[in-house]
Amino acid sequence: MMPDAILNPTSLVVGAIANASALSSVLYIAWDISGGHVNPAVTFAMAVGGHISVPTALFYWVAQLIASVMACLVLKVIIVGMHVPTYAIAEEMTGFGASVLEGALTFVLVYTVYAARDPRRGPLSSIGILVIGLTAGASALAAGPFSGGSMNPACAFGSAAIAGSFRNQAVYWVGPLIGATIAGLLYDNAMFPSHATDPIRGISEGIVV
Template structure:
């Protein structure tokens, strides 16, 4: 009876007022994050038709990614934990910080928000295609997946460290650090795999563009990398003693 009771409790926990607020926060934050990231790519193409060959567009994308992620995480940090990324949610679920039903609702909110953000850009920016993440000719699908996985590992590891209250009071510095590492990831992988590190962002743009070519690259690598980062942080380097079942925060109380 105990296991059944636990499963039932976890399921009902996903429909509390706090949980519903978390889903809404994830939707809003993911919407604005994807909107800014994708719109920055469209802006670069508008100003520089050969944006793919101009290093300035890479810097623009990295800065937009860093600023946008830092800002939306700051907004959602105390409500949903500020995942804004299915890979982060997956890591939290694998590590037992949030329940599987809650993680699935997070995914739904994130993916729908991404699709709507890209659809919004397609509707209001007439005559321009919504850019998608592509793999460079020098990369194989496997290599691109490994690259995305490693970068997502670094991102999620940084997220775990930033939200660990044992390191001190969690504040705006944590969200800034996460944004900076995301921007660095774009600089490192932009010309090769796009530097997505976020399955929702890749899924939204691919859905509106109508092509899911190499979409597995932006799911398999990031999900594996995120899960390994979370498990390594929690169980090897900084074993946690307690966690928040909704936001996925790590604490020492």
């Protein structure tokens, strides 16, 4: 929310640390309750892979988008005279390039989520949750000056809705959704395939939410 903060190395580091800490904290709280779904891209990948039902995924999406809008609204109200900035693409980048970048970073994040929550690796530990947060923080630090390092369509949507500007919004949906889907399918079917199926639902039991 500070002028030129996205180009300030100190601000980038602070933002990345805050991103990592906040995500790790939220996942630690909500993991055993709802699976820690705070990112529509993760939810989409889980739905495509058959780990959650489509109605459940839609419910999560609605909750995520509403929560993002409410958070940005609260931010705008409590900080008088400040506007809520939207994610922006660097002048040197094209929309396609930014979408590819966001997709690649989301791929890494979602793959980390799958690896951390796979019961075949043993019960989820606090280290696994911390690794997910650190992955998000590192990605935000790397991509901040170029595309904002969103990796989360809900974050981009909430700030855009409050600011009233949906410019380049597709970049923060198309890239992350495709990257997340590839990560989930790759993990399930190529890297660590599971042959066990649920006798009722007929889907893999490798990862359960």
